[in-house]
Amino acid sequence: MPAKSLVNRLPPSMATPVNVSPAEDKLPLTGKAFHLAFGQSSLFASSFDKVQKKRESLAMELNGRLLERENINYAKIVDSIMERIYEIMGKGSIDCRKASQQMAFTMLGATIFGDAFLAWSQASIYEEL
The missing domain is CATH 1.20.5 (Single alpha-helices involved in coiled-coils or other helix-helix interfaces)
Structure with a gap:
C-alpha cells in the first residue's frame, strides 16, 4: 500500500466535462x-x-x-422445491446460492416442460450442468 496518494489539484474551472455515451460495437x-x-x-x-x-x-x-401453461400447479412446484432442499439439507448444509439455483431450475423446468418435469428422475443430472 503506498504511503502517499496523488491528488489532482486543478481548479474546477479547468476541469473538462467528460461526455459519457453508451458503448457501441466498432467494426474493424x-x-x-x-x-x-x-x-x-x-x-x-x-x-x-x-x-x-x-x-x-x-x-x-x-x-x-x-x-x-397457464394452469401450472404452483403448489406442486413449491412442494417439489422444498422436498429437494430438505433432501440437500439432510446431506449437509445448504447455502443461499444453492437454494436459489434449485428454485430457479425447478421453476424454469416446470414452466417449460410442465408437471412431468417434477416427476422426472434424471432432472438432477441436468441441474448439475
Whole structure:
C-alpha cells in the first residue's frame, strides 16, 4: 500500500466535462472497408446485434411457453422445491446460492416442460450442468 496518494489539484474551472455515451460495437477497419465496397454483410455483423436478437428470440419462445401453461400447479412446484432442499439439507448444509439455483431450475423446468418435469428422475443430472 503506498504511503502517499496523488491528488489532482486543478481548479474546477479547468476541469473538462467528460461526455459519457453508451458503448457501441466498432467494426474493424477491414469491416468498414468491406461495408464501403460491398454493402451490408453478415460477415462483419455486430456481435451485440447478434446477441440481442438471440435474447429477443429466447424471450419470445419462453413467453409463448408461459402462455401455453397457464394452469401450472404452483403448489406442486413449491412442494417439489422444498422436498429437494430438505433432501440437500439432510446431506449437509445448504447455502443461499444453492437454494436459489434449485428454485430457479425447478421453476424454469416446470414452466417449460410442465408437471412431468417434477416427476422426472434424471432432472438432477441436468441441474448439475
